[in-house]
Amino acid sequence: MQSALDPGGHEAREVASLFWVMLAGAGLVWSAVMGLAVYATRIRPDPHEEKVGHRLILWGGVAFPVVVLAGLLLYGLPLMTTLREPGEGLRIDVSGEQFWFRVTYRPKDGAPVASANEIRMPVGERVEFALTAPDVIHSFWIPSLGGKVDMIPGRENRLVLKAERPGSYRGVCAEFCGASHALMAFTVVAMEKPDFDAWLARQSAPPIEDAGAATGKELFVNNGCGACHRVSGTEAKGEVGPDLTRFGERGTVGAGLLPNTRDNVVRFIRETDALKPRVKMPAYPALSIEDTAAIAAYLGSLK
Amino acid sequence: MIASTRANLVTLITAPTVWAVHFLVCYVAAATHCAKAMADARVFTGAEWPDITLARFVIAAATVVALAAIALSSRQAWGHWAHGDAEPPYDDATFDDRQQFLGFATILLCGLSFVGVIFVALPALFIGDCR
């Protein structure tokens, strides 16, 4: 699910083949050097003629590395151009924040769609990511889809990725950013293009209200969660924390921290900082388990 | 560089210095060119990336100059080294040995710098815009 050697996209495939070629080359050089060492210590330990030594230095020490390095360079450099072709229309802004990912879809035509900690993208299309960070340096890495790119305060870095195989991939923050850096991950769902288009079209509408979750909604509002969280179509309009409009669709809670089950959401709300050190959300241990479960049910119903 | 009838520490480090300066010129040329072009264009989806033709010309010119300078330096070093038929190591405390040592070491450094300059310039051959 998260391996650069199990590519699910164009960029990762190119990088993986580059790795294998390099590995094979390194293996050959290593074997040759080891072979020489064995030859020089076991097979013919006595000194060679000086001319032979000179020739070995000239060919083995100068010519060979120059040719090998030039070959690798000439093989690797053209990759940089193919890896960086422009996107094909969809742009996704991702902002790395301690310790989660803010996601905004910007389709070519249509209003932006806010989300967090999960990225959906169409298969077979080059998608352009605009990467930023408001606080400290983070890094955006989906090993199965491509190389990593840093998210740097004050800069907008770009990355173009093309998923080739539908499925679910794991992405991570790949630059130490604080106490919960290791608990800062996200899920990438690569979907067939028509499915993705339908999904994105649905996002502009507010989530369907689940009548059974009314208590939870009331508790969510009354406890001030809306000061930091947005749920489209409600009075919760906070921008500090992750958008929860379609939280029920997400596979995890807390930026890849735990599977998104009701129990885990309850735990996350009541013991936030115990689960995620230095998290920017206050824990709510004073909320009763029943109330928290009602909130969790409400959040889980948002689809 | 400094034409000198004798080998000394300055002639020794000429080629690596040229290599370092060439690297700096290439880097700064591409970086400033793209920083300006991107600020002007604010390109994104669909838009073209600003090309770096100008920077590529600068890099090409710098490369020709650098390679020529290194070639000159090595020719001069050849003169310091290739007289007599002494073989390395040149480790006697004599004027001749010092000259031959410096000359020979300079030639080796020239070779390294020559290859280094080419490797530094190669990306400009493949990359044509600011991506």
Ligand SMILES: [Cu+2]
């Ligand atoms: Cu991090």
